[in-house]
Amino acid sequence: MIELIEVRKAFNQGKHNEFWALDGINLNIEAHRVTALCGPSGSGKTTLLTLIGCLARPTSGRARFKGEDISGLPERFLTQLRRRSFGFVFQQFNLIRGLSAEENVMLPAAPSGLPQQVVRARAAMLLDRLRLAHRRTARVEWLSGGEQQRVAIARALINDPEVLIADEPTANLDTTLAREFLAILESFAGEGRTVILSSHDPLVIQSAAVHRVINMRDGRIVDDN
Amino acid sequence: MNIWIEQQRALIDFTLASLARRKARNLGLLAVYTLLVFVLASVALFSHALRHEATRVLADAPEIVLQRMVAGRHDLIPPGYLEKIGRIRGVQKMEGRLWGYYYDPVIKANYTFMAPSAGGIERGTIVIGAALERVRGLAQETGISFRAYSGKLYSFVVADILPHDSELVSADLVLMHEDDFRAFFAFPAGHYTDIALAVANPQEVRNIAAKLADALPDSRPILREEMLRTYASIFSWREGIVLAILSGAILAFVILAWDKAAGLSAEEKREIGILKAIGWETGDVIRMKIWEGVLISLTAFLVGYVAAYLHVFRAGGVLFEPVLKGWAVLYPRFQLAPEIDGLAVATLFFFTVVPYTAAVLVPIWRAATTDPDAVMRS
Numbered sequence: 331m332i333e334l335i336e337v338r339k340a341f342n343q344g345k346h347n348e349f350w351a352l353d354g355i356n357l358n359i360e361a362h363r364v365t366a367l368c369g370p371s372g373s374g375k376t377t378l379l380t381l382i383g384c385l386a387r388p389t390s391g392r393a394r395f396k397g398e399d400i401s402g403l404p405e406r407f408l409t410q411l412r413r414r415s416f417g418f419v420f421q422q423f424n425l426i427r428g429l430s431a432e433e434n435v436m437l438p439a440a441p442s443g444l445p446q447q448v449v450r451a452r453a454a455m456l457l458d459r460l461r462l463a464h465r466r467t468a469r470v471e472w473l474s475g476g477e478q479q480r481v482a483i484a485r486a487l488i489n490d491p492e493v494l495i496a497d498e499p500t501a502n503l504d505t506t507l508a509r510e511f512l513a514i515l516e517s518f519a520g521e522g523r524t525v526i527l528s529s530h531d532p533l534v535i536q537s538a539a540v541h542r543v544i545n546m547r548d549g550r551i552v553d554d555n
Numbered sequence: 556m557n558i559w560i561e562q563q564r565a566l567i568d569f570t571l572a573s574l575a576r577r578k579a580r581n582l583g584l585l586a587v588y589t590l591l592v593f594v595l596a597s598v599a600l601f602s603h604a605l606r607h608e609a610t611r612v613l614a615d616a617p618e619i620v621l622q623r624m625v626a627g628r629h630d631l632i633p634p635g636y637l638e639k640i641g642r643i644r645g646v647q648k649m650e651g652r653l654w655g656y657y658y659d660p661v662i663k664a665n666y667t668f669m670a671p672s673a674g675g676i677e678r679g680t681i682v683i684g685a686a687l688e689r690v691r692g693l694a695q696e697t698g699i700s701f702r703a704y705s706g707k708l709y710s711f712v713v714a715d716i717l718p719h720d721s722e723l724v725s726a727d728l729v730l731m732h733e734d735d736f737r738a739f740f741a742f743p744a745g746h747y748t749d750i751a752l753a754v755a756n757p758q759e760v761r762n763i764a765a766k767l768a769d770a771l772p773d774s775r776p777i778l779r780e781e782m783l784r785t786y787a788s789i790f791s792w793r794e795g796i797v798l799a800i801l802s803g804a805i806l807a808f809v810i811l812a813w814d815k816a817a818g819l820s821a822e823e824k825r826e827i828g829i830l831k832a833i834g835w836e837t838g839d840v841i842r843m844k845i846w847e848g849v850l851i852s853l854t855a856f857l858v859g860y861v862a863a864y865l866h867v868f869r870a871g872g873v874l875f876e877p878v879l880k881g882w883a884v885l886y887p888r889f890q891l892a893p894e895i896d897g898l899a900v901a902t903l904f905f906f907t908v909v910p911y912t913a914a915v916l917v918p919i920w921r922a923a924t925t926d927p928d929a930v931m932r933s
Contacts, residue, residue, distance in 0.1 A: 385832060385928035406836060409927075413834025424829045427822075428576030433569070438833040440565035443558030449565070485833065 331361040331524055332382055332493070337391035339377050339549075351377040353549040355391070360542075361492070364515055364525040368535050369546035375528035376497055378546070382526060383495045384412040413438060417486030419496040423478045425470040425485070431457060431477075432466045435484045442489065449488065456484040460514070476507040483514060494518055496527040500534055512539040563846075566839070570846045584812065585855055591808050592859025592907055593866070594801060599899045600867040601875055602794035607894045609786040612721055613779065617751035618760050620652075620777045621767060632774075634745035639770055640752065645763050647755040651747030653736050657701060657729070662690050668729045670736035678732045680714035686726035688716050703739050711735070797875060812911055819918040827919070831927035840923040841916065848912030856907050860900070868893045 339352040352374045359365050359382070367375040380386040381393055384400060387408070393401040400411065417438075425434050435453040442449075457463050460480040465473060470481060479499070486494055496515075500508035508531065515525050516539040529535060535543050545553035574581045621640070623630045632651060640649055653670040666687065676682060683693060693699060693713050700710045717725045736742060752767075754760050764776040827840055835843075866872060 380928040386926060406838075409831075409834060409836045412927075418832060420832075424832070426826055426829060429572055433572050436565075437569065437830065438835075440569055441562055441835055441839045443562045443565075445561055446564055446568065489834065 331396060332359040332526075333357070333392075333394040334378075334381070334388075335392040335394075337381060337388045337393060339374075339381060339386070340389045343389060351549055352381070352388070355549075355551060357544070357551065357554075359524065359526060361524045362519060362522050363541040364519045364527070364539055365542045365544065366535055366540045367526070367528040367544050367546060368530055369552075370530060372548075373546040374549040375530075375546055377549075379495055379497055379526065379528055383416045383418060383493070384408045385418075413441065413489055415492050417489065417491040417494045419479070419482045419486050419494070419499055421498040421501050423482040423502075425478060425481055427471050428469060430467045431462060431470055431473065431481045431484075434470055434481055435488055437488075438485060439488050452490075453484065453488060456487055457481075460484050475502055476510070479503065479507070479511065480514075483511075491523070493524045493526065496525070498529055498531075499527055500529060500531045505533065508533050512537045515539050562839075563842075566843045567846050567850070570843055570850060574847065574850070581851065585851055587808055588812065588851065588855035588907075588911075589859040589862070591805065592856050592903065593862045594804075595798075595907075596860045596863030596903060597866050597872060597875060598794055598797050598801075599903065600863055600895065601872045602790050603896045603899060604867065604894045605790045606787050609790070610783055613783055613786070616779050616782060618754045618757070618779050619752040619764055619767070620782075621750040621752060621771070622775045622777065623749075623771075623773055624775050625773070629749075631743075632747040632750055636750065636771060636774075640750065640767065643763060643766050643770060645754055645756060645759045645766075646752055648753035650751050652749050652751050653733060653742065654748045655736075655740050655742075659701070664690070664727070666727050666729050668731060668736060668739070670733040671730055672733075674733070676714065676730055676732050678735055679711060680732070681711040681735075682715040682717060682730040683713055684717050684725045684728040685719050685722050687729065701739070703741070705741055709735070709739055809910075813914050819922055824922050827922045828927065831923070837923045841919055844915050844919040844923075845912060848915035849908070852908040852911040856904060860903070864893070864895075 334355050334357040337352055337355040337357075338350060341349045341351060355374075355378065357378075367378055369375055377386075381388055384395075384403075387393075387403075388401050391401070392399055395411070395415070400408065403411065426437070429437075432450070432453050435456060436449050439449040439452075454463070454466065457466055460483060462477060462480050462484070465477060470478060473481065479502070483494075486496075494515075499511055503511060512534065515527070518525055519539070519541070527534070527540075534540060543553075543555055544551055621632070621636075623632050623636070637649060637651055640646060650672040652672065655668050657666045657668050658664075659666060670676075681699075687693060691699065693716075695713055695715060698710055698712050700708050702708050711731065717728060717730075731739070737744065752763070754763050760778060760780075764778060767774065767776045830840055830843075831837070866874065
């Protein structure tokens with residue numbers, strides 16, 4: 331589904347502080363499975379996720395999504411593809427403070443042009459599924475960490491994406507909430523979505539919910555099983 | 556089309572929810588903004604309506620008024636002038652007018668005394684303007700005495716009150732019989748204050764004025780268009796004074812609005828990053844910000860303008876009345892006819908809505924073009 335060929339990514343290229351975050355990544359990620367990128371801080375997990383999720387373009391190499399080369403797409407098309415096909419759950423959740431849980435969930439659908447009542451109904455369904463129906467109108471800063479993460483998951487799913495990307499999803503959760511999150515991930519894979527996450531949490535890496543673990547270090551893949 | 560409308564609806568919904576998060580800041584800004592539009596629109600509407608009113612009232616004024624000058628001062632028209640004018644071709648009608656000023660020490664105000672050439676006023680009676688009616692507490696059939704400049708006391712009975720709709724120019728008017736007028740001011744027989752002329756062909760007014768100046772070199776012809784221009788410039792001048800006084804407040808608001816609109820907090824920058832990461836395009840972010848600018852400035856413009864309209868045409872412009880109408884003791888009281896100048900509305904709209912919306916956009920452009928992956932790395 332997602333194919334990366336000789337992908338490299340540099341920051342501050344040409345400057346004295348030039349840094350290669352990814353260095354020759356070759357990777358094929360299958361659909362409908364949960365894939366975990368694992369490795370220490372600075373190993374390139376998050377950078378790889380941004381390239382897979384169309385948040386950034388590789389400095390060199392090719393990235394393909396369902397066979398189509400996306401590494402050279404202009405920003406506008408890349409954004410449309412990102413909105414349609416990818417959902418993101420960030421490490422810090424990145425919810426917009428002051429807005430309600432429902433308003434946050436509906437945000438990615440705003441540029442889609444879908445009727446508001448359709449989006450609202452879908453948001454209500456997702457919040458209900460994630461056991462947050464009773465917190466629908468609560469401002470996100472009033473929610474607990476676990477609730478905030480579930481709002482972030484609902485937001486990631488509002489455009490019904492094929493791929494869910496989660497960056498260090500359990501970093502801010504206790505063990506119970508982390509297990510709960512993994513159960514949710516498993517259900518997504520079960521319904522045909524592709525899940526790609528980064529983590530160095532053993533609970534995630536050793537979980538039965540994760541089908542494939544890719545180990546990274548210094549911007550390279552060191553182990554894939 | 557439906558998709559576009561739904562997109563804009565969603566953007567407006569988010570903008571409103573976003574504005575509601577900083578209620579105190581945005582309501583404060585909206586209140587100051589609305590007040591500014593209200594003040595500017597009130598001044599513009601009031602002045603325009605006054606100019607319009609003056610034009611309407613002066614529509615029936617004579618095309619030319621002839622005054623005699625002595626040593627650069629206005630003097631009485633002596634006998635024989637009417638005959639001389641009668642020989643100028645194009646003059647359709649002429650009449651000697653009798654009017655003068657009287658200072659009333661009781662209320663410390665000047666009245667204009669006048670003897671209408673058409674007559675219709677009995678000896679010993681007067682017809683008065685509405686301001687006089689109010690200030691001196693007069694009514695029909697009540698009596699009033701004026702002490703002439705000779706020291707002699709003259710008593711009159713009020714026969715009628717002039718209509719209120721002409722109060723802008725008749726507030727202080729006292730109409731009386733010609734004989735009473737001449738006796739009161741010791742005005743010599745055959746003399747007049749000035750001469751009013753009607754011209755058959757309006758295109759010829761300037762030619763006839765030139766002929767009058769030739770035939771009567773000690774006289775000054777005053778054209779109706781000049782009177783209208785004078786009224787217009789008086790009201791424009793007063794409008795200018797009010798705006799000059801307000802300019803400090805306007806400048807303060809511009810600085811406040813620019814600061815509020817152009818300053819982008821770290822929180823707002825972070826939010827723009829999130830929106831881009833979850834699938835908003837740069838254009839969506841900019842459109843959302845345009846809506847924010849438009850919603851604030853358009854609301855302020857509409858509310859301020861409607862409030863100004865009600866203030867001027869329903870409440871009589873109470874806040875600016877003393878400055879814009881004049882400084883006379885006898886203030887005219889009249890209902891201004893609702894009159895809106897499209898160009899003035901467009902100008903006010905342009906100078907209130909457009910700069911604010913532009914000020915909102917300037918910092919957004921840079922923030923909205925940041926890479927969406929910045930959110931992942933923060």
